[in-house]
Every structure is written in C-alpha cells, then in structure tokens.
Amino acid sequence: MAEWALACHTFDLKVEDVAYENLAKTANRWPSEQAFLPFFDPSERYPEYEQFPRVFSIDFVERIEGGRTYVVQRLQDVNIGDRLTDNSNEPDDYRFHDVFHLAYVAYLGWSPVLRGLLKLKRKSQPKIDENEDGARATIIEEGIATWIFNHAKRRDHYENVAQGKLDYGLLKQIKSMVEGYEVEACPLWQWEMAILRGFEVFRMLKSNRGGRVTVNMNDHTLTYEELPHPT
Known part of the structure; x- marks a missing residue:
C-alpha cells in the first residue's frame, strides 16, 4: 500500500x-452483477423492419459441389448471403464463422454485418445508417471476427477457457477497435461472453458439419441444435 x-x-x-x-x-x-445494456434498436426509436428480430434461427448447411466444400445459410428456408468457404490454403472451417456475428447480436445487440445481410439497416436515422451500419463498421466487425478466430485457432478454439479467463489484452484491443461506435458502450464481460459462447457453438457446428443456431436477444442466449432433416 x-x-x-x-x-x-x-x-x-x-x-x-x-x-x-x-x-x-x-x-x-x-x-458483481451482470446487467446487459439496452438494445441499440429500441422499438420506441426504430420501426420493426429496422430492428433485429428478438428471436431468430439460422441454419448452417455444409455442401460439397465440384470438389469444393462450402456453407450456405438459411433463414426460414430461404438462402441468405453468399456461399462461404474457408478462404484459406489450409482448411480451418472458417466457413462457419458467421456464428460469431450471431453471438454478437445475442450478447451485444450489435452486428453491422448481419444488419446488412438481413436488410435491417436503420435508414430512418441517416447518421446511424451511415456511421453505425455502414461499410466501415462492417469492415471493423469482420476484422474483429477474423482476428479473434486466428487467436483462437492456436488455442483449441477456446475450448478450455472459462468466463473471466479470456486474454485481457485481446479484450482491450477489441475495445480500442470499436472506439467511437455504439458498441463501445458494451463492457468487456459482454464481449467475453459473446466470444466464448460463439466459439462453443462454432465447435458444435464444426463437429456436426452444420446445424441450427438460435439467437435470443431477450434472454441473451445462443443455442445449437442439429438440423431436423437434410436441407
């Protein structure tokens, strides 16, 4: 002292x-007590078509075609986004990486990537649309997801990392990367929860070569189940 x-x-x-x-x-x-921040797209400020659905599921379906392995994502039996591959010379299942964006929605209420993918940009607020939901924010989110993935890949995808034990330097770097954006308000424990649960579900997708991932923003959960039938 x-x-x-x-x-x-x-x-x-x-x-x-x-x-x-x-x-x-x-x-x-x-x-001492975990209290999640309010949603960034509250109903009193944004119309329903600019809000994330508070509960929704995405199917990750792995397919092989012409010697190429890729993943398609489906929302209510409709394909969304592009076919995803690993984009790497060494296969590493990065094709399932959109689960991390789902985790950000579940635990942070944030994902410019998914806002664009699901056509949920907040265009009723032009500055929010341009700055929070625009290209730069999307690039930052993708950069964070890729950077964390490379960090996790050398650490068994965080399989043995408990809540409260994730590399503090990693969390601090993420905080600096989102400085000036709405998600900057989220504390480190929320980021850690999103990251660890995202990788937990990623490992399930990897093990089962696909599955259904459900986001529940109200309960702040991300859950996995096997697909009920071939899609």
Missing part, C-alpha cells in the same frame, strides 16, 4: 482517482 501511494506521489496522481479507475476496470471485466 505504501509503495502504491509512493508511486502515485511520484507521478502526481491522486490515490483516490487511481483506486476509482481500478475499481471501474474490475467492474468492466468482473462485475
């Missing part, structure tokens, strides 16, 4: 300010 006070004095810092900042950092990562 004396050394801490001496360090504060040396750098002209107030002990109470340093203590407050440390408490705030601890609460951001390990809160």
